[in-house]
Amino acid sequence: MTYRPPAAPDPAEKPQIGTSAHDTIRRAGKWRGPTYYGRSQLKPAPFNTWVVGGYIALAGLSGAAAIIGAAAEATQGRAGRPTARRARYLSLLAPTLGSALLIWDLHTPQRFYNMFRIAKATSPMSVGTWILGAFMVPSFVAAAAQFVADRRPNLHWPWRLAQAAQMPAAIAGAGLCTYTASLLAATSTPLWAAAPQSMAVRFGASSIAAGAAALSLGERSGRSRRALDALTVAALTAELAATMQSHRSYEARGVEESLQGGWGTVEKLGVTGLGVVLPLGLALARSRSPLGALAVLAGSYMLRVAMMEAGRISAERPEVSFRFSQPENLPARTERSLVPK
């Protein structure tokens, strides 16, 4: 005899299918089922939001700087060198300060080197350790060669060495911009698990925007600054699109509730308003003030902090966890019939 799942009250409002073209997003209802005496079903990540959020922002900034430096040098040759030079020094933030923040956040920091015992594709924490390690080597080589080139401008080899190390740094840098989103998505924390793809696009685009904005602050060449500002606009546009897609997924999967408190306001007004819309507006108005670039950098940090804090809320609140872990959110349709209705 096969088991018969128990009959229980409808756990959630029926998903509403929008009638107007404006409202075609499926909105998940609130959790109406039981909780275990109101206790959390999940445990939130024991990461220090400000420290790990800072690392994620620095990793993105450094990775993006490496990519932009490579682009400037590869396409502009000698004229791109000042941009590449600043990019190489900026890229040192993740391997130095960033690594220190990561080790600081370990609960047994004296054993940090155990991260290098193995490489594990199913754990982005392990993948990321190796990406950071792979970034560290060429970015240090490029910066050290740049340091020599700055002091001995007539020597050719430091420039060549710096340029040779720039490409591997840029490739590892692309991983550094994105793996952190994969790390958060590959948990059971509802808000992070609800939109893996759009969150990763958001993190990646925010990283490129932050890198371009930071480099444009120090840029003296008008041409390179135009290129950096245009890149910032492109990245912010991508981030805005990914943000909208994320919110659609949050609503469809019933985790939007975790973004309704103070951190949700930070996410909307601080991250998207100040960090994306304001700089886009300033760029449209052809503003030459550094305000836009500073807002991009602040928004990039706030994005990570707000996502970590709102994620914590989503894991702590059982009504969000249970709403998210309903069969309709399973990736495979065949499994959705398994769970008692």
Place this chain on the structure above:
Amino acid sequence: MQQDICNGCGYCVPACPFGVVDLSPVDGKAHKCTLCYDRLKGGLEPACSKSCPTDSIQFGELGDLQQRATRRVDDLHALGVGSAYLYGTPGAPGATGGLGHLNAFFLLTDRPERYNLPAAPTRPSNRVAPALAAGLTAVAGLALAAFALFAAEAPRTSARRRIR
């Protein structure tokens, strides 16, 4: 958990779909039930199942336990407890989202949430590849844009030199 290796990164804590693993503020390492590893080494069953006065907790080979539990559910259904079902056996609630089966499974008589269990948990590592792929695609696209934008703004002299 290898207590002599764990460096307390804490990533296992949010990864667990059942909220089981936690970090100890005392030793800075992650902990969970070890099924009394020391007792198992000595050929004994875990202390919880040994001491359980009603045999509500049972320990054994997973296949045997699953068969026993299926028979128990059938018995309960025959006795009129139609709400009994298994959580965490292959093809049942709890064994969803790529999890296959759970090594600790339950016989329940109400919705999983009544027991603080997720109705349809998923394997978190299934989300590694989709997130990485989407993020890297976006970054690669923006990197191409960076190359194109810098090339478009390249000073004429250096551009001409490159062509020659």
